[in-house]
Amino acid sequence: MKQRTVIDLSDLPSYGFGPRSPTWWGTLAFMALEGTGFALAAGSYLYLVYIAPSWPLSRPAPNHWPGTIITLLLLASLIPNHLLERHAKRCEMRQVRLGLLVMCAFGILPLVVRYFEFPALNILWDTNAYGSMLWVLLGLHTTHLLTDVGDTIVLTALMFTRHGHSGRRFSDVEDNVFYWDFVVLTWLPIYVLIYWVPRL
Amino acid sequence: MSSAGTVPTERQRLRDTDLDRASLERWLARTWTTPRGLVGALSAVDHKVIARRYLLTAFAFLCLGGLSAVAMRIQLSGPERGLIGPDLYNQLFTMHGVTMMFLFAVPIVQATGVYLVPLMVGTRNMAFPRLTAFSFWIYLSGGLFAWVSFALNMGPDIGWFGYVPLSGPEFGPGKRADVWAQMITYTEVSSLAVAVATIVTIFKQRAPGLSLDRIPLYVWAMLVTSFVVVFAMPAVMIASTFLILDRLVGTHIFNPAEGGDTLLFQHLFWFFGHPEVYIIFLPATGMVSAIIPAFARRPMFGYLALVLSLIAVGILSFGLWVHHMFATGLPKLGASFFTASSMLIALPNGLQIFCWLATLWEGRPVMKTPLLFVFGFFFIFVAGGLTGVMLASVPLDLQVHDTYFVVAHFHYVLIGGSVFPLLGAAYFWFPKLTGRMMSERLGRWHFWLAFIGFNAAFFPMHIVGLQGMPRRVYTYPSELGWGNINLFITVGAVAFFLSFVLFAANLLRSASKGEPAGDNPWSAGTLEWATASPPPSYNFARIPVVTHREPLWADRETLPVASGLRVDVRELLISTIAEAKPDIREKSATPSIWPLFAAIAVGGTFLYSIFTPWAVIWGALPIAVALIGWFWPKGSPEDEE
Numbered sequence: 001m002k003q004r005t006v007i008d009l010s011d012l013p014s015y016g017f018g019p020r021s022p023t024w025w026g027t028l029a030f031m032a033l034e035g036t037g038f039a040l041a042a043g044s045y046l047y048l049v050y051i052a053p054s055w056p057l058s059r060p061a062p063n064h065w066p067g068t069i070i071t072l073l074l075l076a077s078l079i080p081n082h083l084l085e086r087h088a089k090r091c092e093m094r095q096v097r098l099g100l101l102v103m104c105a106f107g108i109l110p111l112v113v114r115y116f117e118f119p120a121l122n123i124l125w126d127t128n129a130y131g132s133m134l135w136v137l138l139g140l141h142t143t144h145l146l147t148d149v150g151d152t153i154v155l156t157a158l159m160f161t162r163h164g165h166s167g168r169r170f171s172d173v174e175d176n177v178f179y180w181d182f183v184v185l186t187w188l189p190i191y192v193l194i195y196w197v198p199r200l
Numbered sequence: 201m202s203s204a205g206t207v208p209t210e211r212q213r214l215r216d217t218d219l220d221r222a223s224l225e226r227w228l229a230r231t232w233t234t235p236r237g238l239v240g241a242l243s244a245v246d247h248k249v250i251a252r253r254y255l256l257t258a259f260a261f262l263c264l265g266g267l268s269a270v271a272m273r274i275q276l277s278g279p280e281r282g283l284i285g286p287d288l289y290n291q292l293f294t295m296h297g298v299t300m301m302f303l304f305a306v307p308i309v310q311a312t313g314v315y316l317v318p319l320m321v322g323t324r325n326m327a328f329p330r331l332t333a334f335s336f337w338i339y340l341s342g343g344l345f346a347w348v349s350f351a352l353n354m355g356p357d358i359g360w361f362g363y364v365p366l367s368g369p370e371f372g373p374g375k376r377a378d379v380w381a382q383m384i385t386y387t388e389v390s391s392l393a394v395a396v397a398t399i400v401t402i403f404k405q406r407a408p409g410l411s412l413d414r415i416p417l418y419v420w421a422m423l424v425t426s427f428v429v430v431f432a433m434p435a436v437m438i439a440s441t442f443l444i445l446d447r448l449v450g451t452h453i454f455n456p457a458e459g460g461d462t463l464l465f466q467h468l469f470w471f472f473g474h475p476e477v478y479i480i481f482l483p484a485t486g487m488v489s490a491i492i493p494a495f496a497r498r499p500m501f502g503y504l505a506l507v508l509s510l511i512a513v514g515i516l517s518f519g520l521w522v523h524h525m526f527a528t529g530l531p532k533l534g535a536s537f538f539t540a541s542s543m544l545i546a547l548p549n550g551l552q553i554f555c556w557l558a559t560l561w562e563g564r565p566v567m568k569t570p571l572l573f574v575f576g577f578f579f580i581f582v583a584g585g586l587t588g589v590m591l592a593s594v595p596l597d598l599q600v601h602d603t604y605f606v607v608a609h610f611h612y613v614l615i616g617g618s619v620f621p622l623l624g625a626a627y628f629w630f631p632k633l634t635g636r637m638m639s640e641r642l643g644r645w646h647f648w649l650a651f652i653g654f655n656a657a658f659f660p661m662h663i664v665g666l667q668g669m670p671r672r673v674y675t676y677p678s679e680l681g682w683g684n685i686n687l688f689i690t691v692g693a694v695a696f697f698l699s700f701v702l703f704a705a706n707l708l709r710s711a712s713k714g715e716p717a718g719d720n721p722w723s724a725g726t727l728e729w730a731t732a733s734p735p736p737s738y739n740f741a742r743i744p745v746v747t748h749r750e751p752l753w754a755d756r757e758t759l760p761v762a763s764g765l766r767v768d769v770r771e772l773l774i775s776t777i778a779e780a781k782p783d784i785r786e787k788s789a790t791p792s793i794w795p796l797f798a799a800i801a802v803g804g805t806f807l808y809s810i811f812t813p814w815a816v817i818w819g820a821l822p823i824a825v826a827l828i829g830w831f832w833p834k835g836s837p838e839d840e841e
Binding site for chain 1: 435460467471764784786
């Protein structure tokens with residue numbers, strides 16, 4: 001079949017931020033499926049609450065302080081996270097490197113506190129269904145946190161190499177910011193379920 | 201102009217505008233072809249290579265699933281036959297269901313999408329090609345995991361939906377239920393990965409001008425399906441993860457004695473399980489919507505209505521899951537709601553069928569094998585839909601629950617609604633895959649043997665089901681009088697199986713001796729027919745520009761194209777989401793062995809985790825290493841622009 005050229009693509013940029021980038025859409029799709037998983041786990045918890053004669057099945061409510069500290073840390077992390085986004089969009093390497101280091105710290109700190117959060121639940125996973133669901137919800141979010149912190153550390157290392165000097169890498173940093181917002185957002189309903197639903 | 205065949209110097213930035221057609225094709229082939237050798241083959245990220253592997257693997261699992269069905273039917277062909285004992289029979293019907301649902305039906309429709317979607321939207325590869333490669337390796341190893349377990353007498357024996365408490369720690373000793381749970385989670389990772397890649401390919405990699413209201417209906421179907429996968433599959437993964445936790449570390453999520461609930465498993469499973477039917481069915485409707493216009497020789501009637509129907513079916517599919525649970529004694533109000541929603545979904549499905557019939561009515565249909573399978577689909581799927589409306593009624597469902605009536609219904613829906621269109625699609629797109637036509641004569645024999653065999657096997661199941669024969673029994677006493685009808689069913693099942701043998705023979709013969717097909721043997725209108733058959737590694741030498749829903753019918757002589765992409769690196773055009781305006785030139789991932797290593801690491805972790813929860817801890821390390829290898833740039837100059 002003969003062809004006739006009607007559009008010249010030569011002048012298009014080689015990367016884009018946000019919804020212009022396919023990676024952003026991929027990240028969004030993963031958020032959708034992970035969010036569905038979280039919603040279903042939360043729904044399962046509420047289902048068990050609904051059918052239980054009493055909740056938390058005659059057990060003490062968890063100590064809410066470690067979880068609350070994590071919540072505050074995660075909410076505070078949103079400020080450097082969005083500063084990082086601004087720097088990434090301007091392709092400011094020094095600030096992006098600094099911002100990523102800060103975000104690594106904001107990722108690791110909640111994991112340290114989480115180490116103390118599991119015992120503060122005041123119940124083991126194999127005690128009863130209430131304990132099982134608490135550990136499952138916290139476990140799910142911990143896995144989520146671990147994978148994103150791992151991803152942030154690798155990206156930080158990458159930005160300190162020559163590979164960082166690429167528009168596409170700055171776009172990756174912005175996608176990482178986007179995903180961290182999701183990690184924070186998913187924690188908030190889980191925090192309410194774990195610490196405040198048993199106190200209702 | 202650069203001379204063809206020379207290696208570009210560093211940062212040469214060779215573009216397609218710098219080359220004549222022959223040089224351009226050589227350069228593109230050099231850039232996009234999958235590397236040779238074993239490592240090259242294991243590193244492949246070309247969507248066509250991955251899709252072919254997917255298709256062949258799915259066909260192999262179809263054969264295994266079919267053989268297990270034939271074995272069961274021979275056992276049931278007469279009363280009190282001793283060919284297969286109850287233990288093996290339990291494994292056989294479980295492996296049959298698991299294989300057909302998780303290892304054949306979903307993977308094959310997704311594989312077809314992996315092959316066709318990039319060609320139909322006018323791009324050179326899937327978005328996230330390494331993720332697509334990873335999904336294949338995960339799928340292959342997940343399937344092998346299940347069947348090797350079966351061969352080692354560790355196969356699951358709890359039915360394809362693995363209900364607790366049967367699959368729980370109390371009633372499911374040994375590792376059979378663990379194999380089921382981990383294999384389910386594992387293979388769904390593969391489906392989710394493909395769904396994400398498909399959504400992004402359709403949203404962001406469409407050819408200029410291929411706006412949302414011009415997307416081929418098959419692509420729309422794959423888009424809606426991928427969304428259904430994204431929102432449905434996590435449910436079964438959550439269910440199977442809860443199950444393995446109950447079994448492996450002693451949680452009590454499904455244990456009523458400690459505040460858990462067995463029905464929770466059913467809710468989670470069917471929140472996935474009913475949309476699953478549409479994950480299989482929607483792509484098939486897309487195939488029908490591709491085949492009919494090509495053979496009716498006119499554009500599809502009611503394009504917008506069909507798109508809206510696809511979306512409506514996708515959404516409504518999430519509102520039906522409780523109709524699988526009417527017999528569990530749910531509140532009447534809930535049952536009424538799910539009866540209504542189950543009947544409601546007949547509306548968009550019916551609308552689609554009327555649009556297809558109207559297209560045929562107003563066209564000049566050419567009766568070739570693909571269209572024959574579409575007619576078979578009409579007949580069988582409508583029959584299955586009618587019994588579906590019957591089963592949506594609670595009183596009838598309570599009467600025939602877990603009988604062969606239900607078995608007949610869902611085989612009519614699944615095989616009629618998915619397998620017949622798939623077979624039609626195989627005949628339709630085989631020329632594009634291989635460059636050769638399939639035998640029309642063998643195709644007609646295949647159709648009639650399949651159609652008659654299918655109906656002979658499954659229609660009498662309605663009758664024996666109404667007579668009370670329960671499903672999943674390995675035998676029945678002779679005094680019930682079900683012997684003759686079961687013998688008839690078995691003969692039909694064997695005939696249906698033989699029709700696939702005939703199909704395989706046609707595939708093999710046609711792949712080597714079929715007539716050369718040419719680029720567009722059916723004179724169809726969509727973009728996949730604008731390139732060679734089989735397509736080159738780069739799909740299109742220049743990216744087509746679309747001005748019409750059937751671009752090849754609108755521009756019969758000269759195809760408008762875009763130029764300016766680089767040819768010395770794998771560059772893709774990224775476009776805007778609604779109007780598909782050119783937006784970015786972005787590099788596509790190069791071949792890599794790391795997706796295979798990542799799949800091995802994930803597979804090893806899942807396999808080991810049926811024995812100890814520590815597998816998750818130890819498995820994290822190789823998974824992390826593989827993922828870092830996967831994502832770390834190679835360091836070519838292009839990465840440092």
